[in-house]
Amino acid sequence: MRSRAVVLLSGGMDSCVCAALAAHDHDAAAVHISYGQRTEERERKSFLAICDALGIHDRLVIRNEIFRAIGGSALTDPNIAVPESHTLGRQIPVTYVPFRNAHFLAAGVSWAEVLGAEKVYIGAVEQDSSGYPDCRPAYYEAYNNVVRAGTKEGRIQVVTPLIAMRKHEIARLGLELGAPFHLTWSCYSREDSACGVCDSCVLRLRAFREAGADDPIPYAEMARV
Numbered sequence: 001m002r003s004r005a006v007v008l009l010s011g012g013m014d015s016c017v018c019a020a021l022a023a024h025d026h027d028a029a030a031v032h033i034s035y036g037q038r039t040e041e042r043e044r045k046s047f048l049a050i051c052d053a054l055g056i057h058d059r060l061v062i063r064n065e066i067f068r069a070i071g072g073s074a075l076t077d078p079n080i081a082v083p084e085s086h087t088l089g090r091q092i093p094v095t096y097v098p099f100r101n102a103h104f105l106a107a108g109v110s111w112a113e114v115l116g117a118e119k120v121y122i123g124a125v126e127q128d129s130s131g132y133p134d135c136r137p138a139y140y141e142a143y144n145n146v147v148r149a150g151t152k153e154g155r156i157q158v159v160t161p162l163i164a165m166r167k168h169e170i171a172r173l174g175l176e177l178g179a180p181f182h183l184t185w186s187c188y189s190r191e192d193s194a195c196g197v198c199d200s201c202v203l204r205l206r207a208f209r210e211a212g213a214d215d216p217i218p219y220a221e222m223a224r225v
């Protein structure tokens, strides 16, 4: 019997590659969390389509109400605009959702404990990302200590196979694995076609360009990246 693993799958390009890796090595189960983000319907659609494409049958779609209730992020608060990407500087951008990944990981670890899975995959990326503090390696080391101390057998491990990769390397790896990029959604602000100018779109477009590949999803406009 194949080992089990849980993968957090938002529906974006990084989590899609992460899910392809998890499904390659394990009998994977995928969890998707809607949290009142602007593009939640589109992301959920991507999640389901990616699961179909990767043959992931065990799926958990859950709703987290806290982020919409507290606001404080451009992704969940309609009063804070999603900025166009200008600089990937030192400041944490307004698209940061406060301590979000801890909530997502908690859901993944809880489910892993029920399923008897020993790994929880998350497609966090440190470099070439928006500079969110919950994408840093030190955060995952610390989180794993919490998981060891707070689960029945203490054997579940959160794994971050993409964390040290450059974004164009992730694009290339995904192409090698046959990851269904055409089904993914990364845009922070639009659901019909990707905006092409938010941080997430700009990073993604740059990644595909540097990988020498075409991004298969439609864009409303192309930022000069």
Ligand SMILES: [Zn+2]
Residues within 6 Å of the ligand: 186, 187, 188, 189, 190, 194, 195, 196, 197, 198, 199, 200, 201, 202
């Ligand atoms: Zn966008």
